[in-house]
Each structure stands twice: as C-alpha cells, then as structure tokens.
Amino acid sequence: MPDTPRFRASTTLMVQGTTSDAGKSALVTALCRLHARQGRKVAPFKPQNMALNSAVAEDGGEIGRAQAVQAQAAGVPALTAFNPILLKPNSDTGAQVIVRGRAIGHYPARAYQALKPRLLETVVELHGELESDYDLVLVEGAGSPAEINLRANDIANMGFAEAVDCPVILVSDIDRGGVFAHLVGTLALLCEAERERVRGFVINRFRGDPELLEPGLAWLEAHTGKPVLAVVPYLEEFHLEAEDGLSRGGDTQRGEFQVVVASPPRISNDTDFDPLRLHPGVSLRFAKRPELAGPADLLILPGSKNTRADLAWLRARGWQGYIERHLRYGGKVLGICGGYQMLGHRIDDPGGVEGPAGSSEGLGLLEHSTLLTADKTLRRVGGRSLLGGGEARIEGYEIHVGESARTAAPLAAFQLDDGRLEGQRSMDDRVLGSYLHGLFDHPEALAALLGWAGLERPEPFDYRMQREHEIDRLADALAASLRPGCLEEPLLAPLYRAAQT
Structure with missing residues (x-):
C-alpha cells in the first residue's frame, strides 16, 4: 500500500x-x-x-x-x-x-x-x-x-x-x-x-x-x-480525578479520623474530596443513606447541581436527624457550595433557576439565607484561614448560582486576598460553610480544616504533588507500552x- x-x-x-x-x-x-x-x-x-x-x-x-x-x-x-x-x-x-x-x-x-x-x-x-x-x-x-x-x-x-x-x-x-x-x-x-x-x-x-x-x-x-498501538497495564492504587460521578473505589480506609460525605443524586465536584481519599490519616465514606454512614468525626454536605431538590432528598432519607445526633455527640459539619446553602435558614428560587420555582426551609445551622439567581459566580480566589486563629494559606474557586445573605454577625471562615470575608461558622464553631471548591488541594488549608474538624496533628499531605506523581506514573506506563x-x-x-x- x-x-x-x-x-x-x-x-x-x-x-x-x-x-x-x-x-x-x-x-x-x-x-x-x-x-x-x-x-x-x-x-x-x-x-x-x-x-x-x-x-x-x-x-x-x-x-x-x-x-x-x-x-x-x-x-x-x-x-x-x-x-x-x-x-x-x-x-x-x-x-x-x-x-x-x-x-x-x-x-x-x-x-x-x-x-x-x-x-x-x-x-x-x-x-x-x-x-x-x-x-x-x-x-x-x-x-x-x-x-x-x-x-x-x-x-x-x-x-x-x-x-x-x-x-x-x-x-x-x-x-x-x-x-x-x-x-x-x-x-x-x-x-x-x-x-x-x-x-x-x-x-x-x-x-x-x-x-x-x-x-x-x-x-x-x-x-x-x-x-493495537498500546496495551496499558492496570496500575494498582492509581488515582486521577474522575470526570464525573464518584470514581471507582471512592471510599478509603487509611486512618482513624472518620469523614462521611452525604451523597445526594445531584452531587457536584466530588473531586473536592480526593485529597481526603488519599490522606494517610483519614478514612472517607460516601453514603446515600444515614443508616449506612456510621459514626463520623466530620460530616460533609457537598456541592449540588439542584440544591433544593437534593435537600428534600436528604431530608426524606433521614439525614437531618443524623446531622442533629452527629452534632450532639461532638462531631463537626462542613458544607461546601450547595451544602453551604443548605445549612442556612432558607433557600429561595423564585425564577426556577435550578428546578421548579419555590422556596425551601434550610437546616438552620448557619445564620444566612440564600436567593438563587440566574447569574453564576465564577471566580478563582486565594487568602488565609481564620480557623483557630491560624494563618494557613488557602486557595480555591467559586462556581455557584445565588448569594447567601447573613442574618447575624458573621463568624467568617476565611479572609480573601481581595479583602472579603468568606464562609461562615456557627457560634460554637461546630458548623462551617464555604462556597470555595478545591479547599483541600492546598496542603496548609487541608491541615487547617482537618485540625478544625478534630484531627490532632494532621500529617502533612500535598495533594498537588500527589497528582503530579500520578500523572507521571500514568505517562510512564503508557510510554513503556506504546x-x-x-x-x-x-x-x-x-x-x-x-x-x-
């Protein structure tokens, strides 16, 4: 030819x-x-x-x-x-x-x-x-x-x-x-x-x-x-962020500190928790039903593409009772993006931005209410953590519709480089909410958040360096098989x- x-x-x-x-x-x-x-x-x-x-x-x-x-x-x-x-x-x-x-x-x-x-x-x-x-x-x-x-x-x-x-x-x-x-x-x-x-x-x-x-x-x-241009070998313990949905083997059993992520149908950006999957001191579980969650040191409400519908789904399966018991027994709760919105008093969607128009009562654990609007906030940010009076560097990005207006004097979570206070904590410092995705990616922020959640002397873990290692490992495997x-x-x-x- x-x-x-x-x-x-x-x-x-x-x-x-x-x-x-x-x-x-x-x-x-x-x-x-x-x-x-x-x-x-x-x-x-x-x-x-x-x-x-x-x-x-x-x-x-x-x-x-x-x-x-x-x-x-x-x-x-x-x-x-x-x-x-x-x-x-x-x-x-x-x-x-x-x-x-x-x-x-x-x-x-x-x-x-x-x-x-x-x-x-x-x-x-x-x-x-x-x-x-x-x-x-x-x-x-x-x-x-x-x-x-x-x-x-x-x-x-x-x-x-x-x-x-x-x-x-x-x-x-x-x-x-x-x-x-x-x-x-x-x-x-x-x-x-x-x-x-x-x-x-x-x-x-x-x-x-x-x-x-x-x-x-x-x-x-x-x-x-x-x-056949290549036969790429199976890589044991390989991790690369999933494009969508929970990646294979999402749960991990690595350390004694127990983290549970509630998992409603429209969970978004579950890659936020990949650093926790790999952290040597953390065991991470994704749970759809509270009876399968077990005891936890930290409960996370993740981002959602349909916040009101996912909140209704969580309530229907008994998660509100689980959250109340979890806090009563000394656990901490973290809400990210849509999860942060759920932690407030009210979520209003008059224009039907995420689904049918209407309003939903929030979980009432943080002092804010959220109005969903068609405009989407897209922003990369940096700053420092205010947890425990520390100065840990934080970096992340915002992807959300709506704004959350505080209904009481804020106890903020982070001070951003542009001067804004971001996120909110309950007065007893047991509940924290933030719009920032990617918080756990930065090693200082990861240590600060795990320290706030109750993990004593969290081991240093640099997720970005781990990702670099995994990319190189994958590339080397492909190069050897091409x-x-x-x-x-x-x-x-x-x-x-x-x-x-």
Whole structure:
C-alpha cells in the first residue's frame, strides 16, 4: 500500500472510547505529559463534556475538571477554549448548558439537540484557534461513537472528527471484560468513512501475563486491519480525578479520623474530596443513606447541581436527624457550595433557576439565607484561614448560582486576598460553610480544616504533588507500552503507516 495518508496532515489527534470510563481522560492526560516532556506545546480539548465535576479556568470560564487536569499534565494554563461545551445535568432529562465557559440556560435533552448544529460551529472555531496557537491538540471524545441514537448532529465524537478531519484512536477497558467485542462492535456500528478514520486501538487496564493476550491481539489486528498501538497495564492504587460521578473505589480506609460525605443524586465536584481519599490519616465514606454512614468525626454536605431538590432528598432519607445526633455527640459539619446553602435558614428560587420555582426551609445551622439567581459566580480566589486563629494559606474557586445573605454577625471562615470575608461558622464553631471548591488541594488549608474538624496533628499531605506523581506514573506506563515511533515527528505518520501495513 502507498505511504501517503488518505487524510490531511493534522496537528490534532482524537481519543474516543468504546464506553464511558474506558480510559479516554487518562489516555489524553498521559499523552499530554509525554508530548510536553518532548518540548511540544500541547492543548487538551474536549468538544462537549457532560460532567458535574468542573473547575474555573485561568481566563475565568467554567470547564470540565478533566480538562483542568490535562492542562496540568501538558504544563499549560487551563483555558476555557479547552472545553467549549459543558453540560451539567440537573435532572435525568435536562442540563445547564455552558458555552465558552458561561451558562446560557437550562435545556431539556430534546431542545439541546436542536442547538447542536450551531454549537458545532463554536467548537470548530475554538479548535481552529488552538491549532494555530499550539503544536498539538489532543482531543477527548465523550461516551462512545457507537451511540448511534446520538449520531445526528454529533459534536462529541465522529461528528467532530469529521468536521475538523482528524484521525482517531479508539480505547477500551479490558478490566471490564469483553474488550474484543467492544472494539469490533464499535467499529461495526461506524460508517465506512468513520472506520477509516480510526488509526488504531489502545487496550487499557490490562493485568496478567501479556503473552496470554497475544493471540487475541493478533486476531484483532487481522480481523480489523488496524494496529493495537498500546496495551496499558492496570496500575494498582492509581488515582486521577474522575470526570464525573464518584470514581471507582471512592471510599478509603487509611486512618482513624472518620469523614462521611452525604451523597445526594445531584452531587457536584466530588473531586473536592480526593485529597481526603488519599490522606494517610483519614478514612472517607460516601453514603446515600444515614443508616449506612456510621459514626463520623466530620460530616460533609457537598456541592449540588439542584440544591433544593437534593435537600428534600436528604431530608426524606433521614439525614437531618443524623446531622442533629452527629452534632450532639461532638462531631463537626462542613458544607461546601450547595451544602453551604443548605445549612442556612432558607433557600429561595423564585425564577426556577435550578428546578421548579419555590422556596425551601434550610437546616438552620448557619445564620444566612440564600436567593438563587440566574447569574453564576465564577471566580478563582486565594487568602488565609481564620480557623483557630491560624494563618494557613488557602486557595480555591467559586462556581455557584445565588448569594447567601447573613442574618447575624458573621463568624467568617476565611479572609480573601481581595479583602472579603468568606464562609461562615456557627457560634460554637461546630458548623462551617464555604462556597470555595478545591479547599483541600492546598496542603496548609487541608491541615487547617482537618485540625478544625478534630484531627490532632494532621500529617502533612500535598495533594498537588500527589497528582503530579500520578500523572507521571500514568505517562510512564503508557510510554513503556506504546509501539515504537508513536510519539516521533511527524506525529501521525507512524499511525498512518501502521494502519496501512
């Protein structure tokens, strides 16, 4: 066969998966780090992301948390352009739609489908800008291209790949089982042009004897005519922030200090608690029902995409009684973002910003009331902790609708660099609420918050350094398993040649 590529020479490579959680985010993260090590200026990119875990980009917009981590892996500032469309579900059939980092409204699923042709123009425009500014754009798909019910006006997988004319790598998780069926079946559901666009496969999370896998790999390559570019090993105790929802093995048993996170249906930014998952002095549990929570030193009410509905859900399952007993027995309570709003006296949503218009009585543990408005606060902040009279450095970001007005003199939690007091504590200092996400990421803030919660002499733990270690570990594993030449210049030539031989 000729060596000439059938498609244009591209500085963009797309990773698509056979299923959700196949390893797309991890593979793009590892490729970002490997190319950055070789001196390339790399931009991660996800055209459309459906996730409740998000971050505030350096330029002030809201993006998926996975793209923020991929930017760290690439060694570049996280920008709004890395994730043009972010969907944050607030029900089973609707979501808040965020375009270029800013919310444009809540849409039922069918209404969103009508927006997609216009949104594809935005996605392609931002991708073109990144191609001009970066040496390489590494794109992450969403879900699977085999979701043929979503193929019309697709902007997340093959629809995007065809719009920008880029090659695709298909990744599948062998630890789930059925990896060959996933790969062959996905190809079978693509049209001929889309199948040609797939340059090769990556098999993820393999454990066992590699020689026993070889007959299957040989059959797969012969059957599809496409190469297996890498078999990435299963990494024990590996941790990278989940794109959405609670990651595998969310609970941990590491230390004697017991932390429980109440987990309503629309929990958001559960990645806030990843530093607690990994802290050597902490055992962390996520619980949907209080009878499964057990005793705790610290109870956390997390962020929520539908605060009033999640508060009603928590009440219906008996969490208010659990909270009252927990405080009576000497425990501490921390509310973050939506959880902070729940701790006040009242939540008013007259415009139906998060759901049906109305008001809800709060838990009454902090002296504030919240009014939900359509305007969303997106802000990165720094400052110092006021807990225990300390001076610990804090850093975080705000992503919330509504404002909480204090109904009594505040006992603040933090003093921000811009002079504002942030957060609130109860007069007995047993309950704390804050709008700040990412508080536990900074080692000083982590130690201060655990100290406030009752952990004596908390061990130092730097989550950011831990994340760097895990990114390097993942990149090293991929580098060791990639076919020779996959990262050499010109980037895609080895993939073209491998696909044609």
